[in-house]
Amino acid sequence: MARYRSDGAMSGIGALGEFGLIKALTAGLPGASGLLCGPGDDCAIVQMGNTRVLLSCDAMIEEVHFRRDWMTPEAIGRKAAAVALSDIAAMGGAARCLLITLGCPANTETEYLSRLYAGVSDLTRQFDVPVAGGDTVRTLNGIMLDIAVVGEMAPDVEPRYRSGAKPGDIIAVSGYPGSAALGMTALERGDAEQTALIEAHTRPRPRLKEGAWLARQTGVHAMIDVSDGLAQDLGHIAERSGVRVVIEKDKLPVSQEMRSYAPTTGRAPEEYALSGGEDYELAFTIAPDAEADVCAHFTAAFDLPLTCIGTVQEGEPAVLLNGHPITQRGFDHFAAGK
Amino acid sequence: MARYRSDGAMSGIGALGEFGLIKALTAGLPGASGLLCGPGDDCAIVQMGNTRVLLSCDAMIEEVHFRRDWMTPEAIGRKAAAVALSDIAAMGGAARCLLITLGCPANTETEYLSRLYAGVSDLTRQFDVPVAGGDTVRTLNGIMLDIAVVGEMAPDVEPRYRSGAKPGDIIAVSGYPGSAALGMTALERGDAEQTALIEAHTRPRPRLKEGAWLARQTGVHAMIDVSDGLAQDLGHIAERSGVRVVIEKDKLPVSQEMRSYAPTTGRAPEEYALSGGEDYELAFTIAPDAEADVCAHFTAAFDLPLTCIGTVQEGEPAVLLNGHPITQRGFDHFAAGK
Structure with missing residues (x-):
């Protein structure tokens, strides 16, 4: 976490x-x-x-x-x-x-x-x-x-490991990662009116139904929960799957609340989306031919945004944003600063 | 614990x-x-x-x-x-x-x-x-x-609950409870030569083989590990089984090391045996007709003393020592003193 x-x-x-x-x-x-x-x-x-x-x-x-x-x-x-x-x-x-x-x-x-x-x-x-x-x-x-x-x-379901990602997969994420970190900032500053962001920090929901559903979809390969920040958690998938994870900045999901509040901290909402941590949303990879189907059915089944943010490629394990390695990582519990 | x-x-x-x-x-x-x-x-x-x-x-x-x-x-x-x-x-x-x-x-x-x-x-x-x-x-x-x-x-074995004691049962305990508490005192005082007692405190052994064996003996009813002191742990059996646990002081197992070191602390070795805590020995109750058999086979199978220290009787849940309620209890983690 x-x-x-x-x-x-x-x-x-x-x-x-x-x-x-x-x-x-x-x-x-x-x-x-x-x-x-x-x-x-x-x-x-x-x-x-x-x-x-x-x-x-x-x-x-x-x-x-x-x-x-x-x-x-x-x-x-x-x-x-x-x-x-x-x-x-x-x-x-x-x-x-x-x-x-x-x-x-x-x-x-x-x-x-x-x-x-x-x-x-x-x-x-x-x-x-x-x-x-x-x-x-x-x-x-x-x-x-x-x-x-x-x-x-369940006897008829296979667990989704971090090591399951395959080159060619699409990377998808539920909800709005980064909200919880912005909510923490709002708490630190006493900005009590940022209720949606604060709730994201104080009342995360485990995505149990969504995870169990995703594990029943044959095209879903690797899965992880976004606890340490999207970049860091996708880094675990990259490392354990031996693949390169390539994210497009424009595709990162950013809620209205993130978009309006992030600039007051001097940082872009996409920075929070990438490295916020503590969102407990699900990030997973999908075979390209299953993407449309999984996304459509997920959206129909759950009241939760699902966004495709990039692709899995062959290469040295790394997480790239618009072609560049991400240096801004998620929270490290024992390291100094953020 | x-x-x-x-x-x-x-x-x-x-x-x-x-x-x-x-x-x-x-x-x-x-x-x-x-x-x-x-x-x-x-x-x-x-x-x-x-x-x-x-x-x-x-x-x-x-x-x-x-x-x-x-x-x-x-x-x-x-x-x-x-x-x-x-x-x-x-x-x-x-x-x-x-x-x-x-x-x-x-x-x-x-x-x-x-x-x-x-x-x-x-x-x-x-x-x-x-x-x-x-x-x-x-x-x-x-x-x-x-x-x-x-x-x-194991599929063919029933767990031994604290609630399983029956009036008439014999109460048995493995090893020498009280040794760990005396070992702690030796550590506090820097009495490094009390190696057996200090080892009892620093190197307790989980009685896994013994517990699994005992659970296969039909006469063995209630079981608990002696983590908070014999009197307190037998109190849990008394309370959950709705019985009175009656201990005879003379029957309490006291090792040579306990007998020689306890008096230097101003307390009798039996006090340590009753309320010491952290021994992780097993205390259990046995149907009277199974006692001889269980004790003989236990001693043959394991390099560990086994001592019968009292009986289970009908009555209000309580632990008695030589007919008197025990006020000296084991360690309570949140209470003051011991």
Whole structure:
């Protein structure tokens, strides 16, 4: 998942970056039979009996990923659950249950925590995903919420990996990535009237129905959720698929709200669309002969914009914008600045 | 799991205590079909296809559950994995994989984290449980390690719930509970020669083989792992089974090391045995006609002491020691003192 602010010192793991760190740490871990997909995709997949079980977890740390004065406890709980469930959506799976690990100082008000859990509960009810268990621990300061999600792949559906993109594919993305980052800016500035952008930041929706539907379309190849910014997440697809991802700037979806608010920050709305992070929309690649069909049926089935923004090409793994490599990347949790 | 120190202020949730908090928070959560066991036991159990999937998670927080100057990073990683796997053992399940959420400040040394993961890896290799995935996040200070475990019940074995104890049952416990708490005291005091006790604290072993074996014995009813202290954990069995747990002080297992070191702390070894916490031994109840058989075969199969310490009786849920209610409870994570 993306981080609302990365202001860590550039020493230690800061220099490696989040993805360098993950690579370094998981390099020595043993694999195993039954582990159909290990670290490196949106979810792990384990064969258990006749079921392919999807597993993922996402932690949110106070003052790193959220601030109490920007979001109600209900919104924090709701977002933590949404972020975790989004990983199931990105594989095309069905969510089955989740576990909540709550960390907080001993002097935390019970009412605050009840409201946090009410937020989790609100979202999980909506998607019919029960809370199966969890852990509560004391922290020295700040709230920590780590949600592990368990899902399954329907027997007749194949998961969509980051490694599935093929040269020639069209790249599509749902919704308006960049809205959440602009919403965070609006919160920082106290621009409370930017309700659509603020809602994008505080109330992301896991695209579970959309992801499960997309995984049933034969032309849909690679899929990922846009948690760290479109350029960075498409970079994961490029790297794992061994392809070049080519985006056209003019095709990037930009909402009215993004178009009018972004200039007040001195940046173009397309910059937010490319590197915003925390949108939890779905980005995926489609075989060219399936594009028209998938897009038409998606739009008919869901109340959600779908935009084709570029193509997959042969070449060294990279993400290009109008032919140039993108240097403006998404959020890196351990790196300094944005 | 138990906490090495609970020195939180007695305000907010401190007054409720960890178990009161869990009760308050989980009260409003929706249940669901397919959820065979929800919050309140060692693991959640979800029916997925033809498999009963076990799920649990345990978080360890720096300066709350561990201190860097007392344990090597390898030992911290190993213990975090052992603690999480212990919950699978307590249901009688088989561990299948785990997810690691790592939180740390941006200036943490990569080598330190690699050693932490090497510790996790060391333990998971030993029990043939792969790391399937996880998350890495930045914290403002201190390391946080949250491990979610996934297991399964063999098709021909029934999980052993905390609610399974029956009046007339014998209560048995493996190993020497209290050793880990004494080991922590030795670490606090710098009594490095207390290697057996210190090892009990720094290198607990999940009793996976033993738990799976016990779950195959028809006479074994309720089971739990001794994470919060024997009295407190047997209290969970008492409460959920609606029975009275009666312990005889003279029967409590006390090792030579406990007997010689406990008096230097001004407390009897039996006090540690009852309320120490973090031993991750198994406590369970056995039908009286199965006792001799189970104990004899257990001792033959495993290099681990097994001790019968009391009986289950009809009555209001309570834990009695030599006929008196136990006021000395285990560690409560959010309460002040011990």
